[in-house]
Amino acid sequence: xxxxxxxxxxxxxxxxxxxxxxxxxxxxxxxxxxxxxxxxxxxxxxxxxxxxxxxxxxxxxxxxxxxxxxxxxxxxxxxxxxxxxxxxxxxxxxxxxxxxxxxxxxxxxxxxxxxxxxxxxxxxxxxxxxxxxxxxxxxxxxxxxxxxxxxxxxxxxxxxxxxxxxxxxxxxxxxxxxxxxxxxxxxxxxxxxxxxxxxxxxxxxxxxxxxxxxxxxxxxxxxxxxxxxxxxxxxxxxxxxxxxxxxxxxxxxxxxxxxxxxxxxxxxxxxxxxxxxxxxxxxxxxxxxxxxxxxxxxxxxxxxxxxxxxxxxxxxxxxxxxxxxxxxxxxxxxxxxxxxxxxxxxxxxx
Numbered sequence: 001x002x003x004x005x006x007x008x009x010x011x012x013x014x015x016x017x018x019x020x021x022x023x024x025x026x027x028x029x030x031x032x033x034x035x036x037x038x039x040x041x042x043x044x045x046x047x048x049x050x051x052x053x054x055x056x057x058x059x060x061x062x063x064x065x066x067x068x069x070x071x072x073x074x075x076x077x078x079x080x081x082x083x084x085x086x087x088x089x090x091x092x093x094x095x096x097x098x099x100x101x102x103x104x105x106x107x108x109x110x111x112x113x114x115x116x117x118x119x120x121x122x123x124x125x126x127x128x129x130x131x132x133x134x135x136x137x138x139x140x141x142x143x144x145x146x147x148x149x150x151x152x153x154x155x156x157x158x159x160x161x162x163x164x165x166x167x168x169x170x171x172x173x174x175x176x177x178x179x180x181x182x183x184x185x186x187x188x189x190x191x192x193x194x195x196x197x198x199x200x201x202x203x204x205x206x207x208x209x210x211x212x213x214x215x216x217x218x219x220x221x222x223x224x225x226x227x228x229x230x231x232x233x234x235x236x237x238x239x240x241x242x243x244x245x246x247x248x249x250x251x252x253x254x255x256x257x258x259x260x261x262x263x264x265x266x267x268x269x270x271x272x273x274x275x276x277x278x279x280x281x282x283x284x285x286x287x288x289x290x291x292x293x294x295x296x297x298x299x300x301x302x303x304x305x306x307x308x309x310x311x312x313x314x315x316x317x318x319x320x321x322x323x324x325x326x327x328x329x330x331x332x333x334x335x336x337x338x339x340x341x342x343x344x345x346x347x348x349x350x
Contacts, residue, residue: 022127022348027054027307028208028292030137030339033061034070037338038270044336046077048307051330053083054343055099056124058208060137060290062095071095092118094135094209100124108134109192116141116185119193119207129298129348132200134193136209138238142184145214147171149228149283153180158279168282170230178237186213190238194245197295204296205247206346210339214287215239217252222259228284242293250292250301250344260325263304265290265342269311269318271334278313286312290342298349305329307341 029048035041049057064070071089075097078085087097090105093112104123112118117138124133143153150161150168163169171177181187197205219234239249255261264286267277278285294301305327310320321328329343 022129022350023345024055024126024348025343025345026133026206026208026292027052027057028290028342029057030060030210030290030337031062032270032337032339034063034065035336036065038273038336041336042073042077044334046074046081047333048330048341049078050081050083051333052307052343055126056133057097058133058135059095060093060135060210062089062093064089071097090120092120092137094118094120094137096120096122096133096135098122098124098133100126108196109189111139111185117189119189119209121196127348128350129204131204131206131296134205134207136189136207136211138186138189138209138211138213139184140212142180143212144177144181145287146280146285147177147180148230148232149280149285151280151283155183160282172230172232174232174234177234181213181237186211186238187241190241194241197245204294204299206292206294206299208292208342210290211238212289213238214289215249215252217249218258218262218288220258226259227286247293247295248301250294251288251304251342253301254304255326262324263288263306263326264312264321265306265340267313267338268308268335268340269313270336270338271309276313276316277338278316281316284314286314290339292342292344294346300347300349301344302347303345305343307343308335308337
């Protein structure tokens with residue numbers, strides 16, 4: 001009798017846990033100036049979404065060229081394909097669409113007047129859990145991840161630092177690299193996000209963004225001779241700031257091995273684009289600069305993968321990414337961006 005009661009209790013407990021747990025997916029995409037750099041870019045972006053069916057999509061590089069509402073055009077395109085999403089452009093150079101209606105929006109950071117990035121927040125009811133989902137695109141200038149590779153990061157230019165023999169001269173002083181990085185507006189955007197999350201304490205906050213910055217979880221002792229890190233271990237300040245304030249890097253939560261799962265998101269190879277997208281002709285610039293971060297006790301990243309064809313660039317030459325163990329989806333179809341996408345599955349424990 002006692003055993004039967006115990007088994008019934010266990011059955012009821014497991015059933016309760018299964019039904020109290022909900023899942024949803026988030027896709028982060030830098031759409032490379034709204035897909036304008038590739039033929040039929042909007043259609044290709046819509047095809048990614050209709051194929052993967054993510055619950056939420058965050059977009060970077062939304063400029064609304066010629067005064068047209070790009071987000072509205074995409075929603076119309078998706079509806080013509082039989083897929084219903086909600087969303088709208090609220091400011092900056094980012095946007096979001098969702099299978100869940102948008103309750104409220106807020107601009108957290110906007111310095112697009114000086115081409116220095118933005119963050120917009122959308123309040124969603126995700127399967128019974130109200131949460132803020134943000135879209136971000138941070139300052140691309142003072143791109144310090146190029147300095148260890150022997151290139152300047154946009155200020156004063158994007159040129160190679162010549163060693164006097166026509167080769168890149170890496171900057172190896174970590175303090176110099178981080179000081180240069182802090183001249184950008186990335187840290188201001190991160191602080192604005194952190195402050196927003198503190199004000200919304202108790203409500204989960206999630207962000208998908210092209211951060212234009214490397215992670216301290218990737219530039220480690222284990223990777224110091226990979227991807228032209230040139231022996232450096234760098235505590236990149238912006239990802240550290242997010243971590244210190246309770247934000248979790250979803251990709252690294254699921255894939256903590258930075259050697260076998262580097263999670264490279266830049267540069268990708270757009271389909272039928274004849275030129276290289278590489279900015280460092282004599283260096284390996286591959287890096288993880290697109291992220292999904294989250295903060296919330298009931299949220300947990302349970303799966304994470306890269307989106308797009310497994311082809312990157314090293315010294316302007318195409319290379320495949322088959323030697324690593326990252327999980328890929330949508331790797332055999334036309335791709336519209338110079339960044340790979342990031343797709344994360346979350347569980348909500350209600």
